[in-house]
Amino acid sequence: MSEAFFKALKWYIVAISAIIGTSAFIIADKSGSVAPVMIGVLSYGVVYAVSHFWKEFRGKLLLSSILIFLILSFASPYVPYLMYVLFAYNPASFDPYYTWGLTMAALGIPAMTLVFYKLD
Numbered sequence: 001m002s003e004a005f006f007k008a009l010k011w012y013i014v015a016i017s018a019i020i021g022t023s024a025f026i027i028a029d030k031s032g033s034v035a036p037v038m039i040g041v042l043s044y045g046v047v048y049a050v051s052h053f054w055k056e057f058r059g060k061l062l063l064s065s066i067l068i069f070l071i072l073s074f075a076s077p078y079v080p081y082l083m084y085v086l087f088a089y090n091p092a093s094f095d096p097y098y099t100w101g102l103t104m105a106a107l108g109i110p111a112m113t114l115v116f117y118k119l120d
Contacts, residue, residue: 001117003116004113004116004117004120005109007112007113007116008108008110008113008115010050011109011112011116012105013046013050014050015069016104016105017047017050018047018069019101020040021039021040023097024036024037025037025040056120060119061115061116061119061120064115065115068111068115072104072107072108073100073104075107076100076103077096079094079099079102079103
């Protein structure tokens with residue numbers, strides 16, 4: 001089980017790099033600045049390098065990883081409202097990029113640990 005957890009942490013490095021890259025490109029588009037583009041390119045380079053050398057990350061693992069990433073990405077905008085209902089936090093105080101990364105950490109790592117434990 002610990003091996004599956006460490007593979008899930010490795011997956012989180014790939015996921016958070018993709019989140020940082022996408023966020024950098026969105027910020028660059030909104031601000032009109034070219035400065036965040038280099039961060040986005042570097043982040044997507046990390047995603048490419050890690051996924052290229054991770055040979056057992058193919059087939060069903062890759063498909064389930066993409067599905068979990070997409071499901072959590074679409075669910076992360078609703079997390080501030082859930083936090084408002086459960087804990088009375090102001091939804092306006094949540095940054096969408098941090099919420100995206102924290103949702104991926106809080107729900108993605110346990111989900112991918114189970115996926116790696118079952119499929120690997």
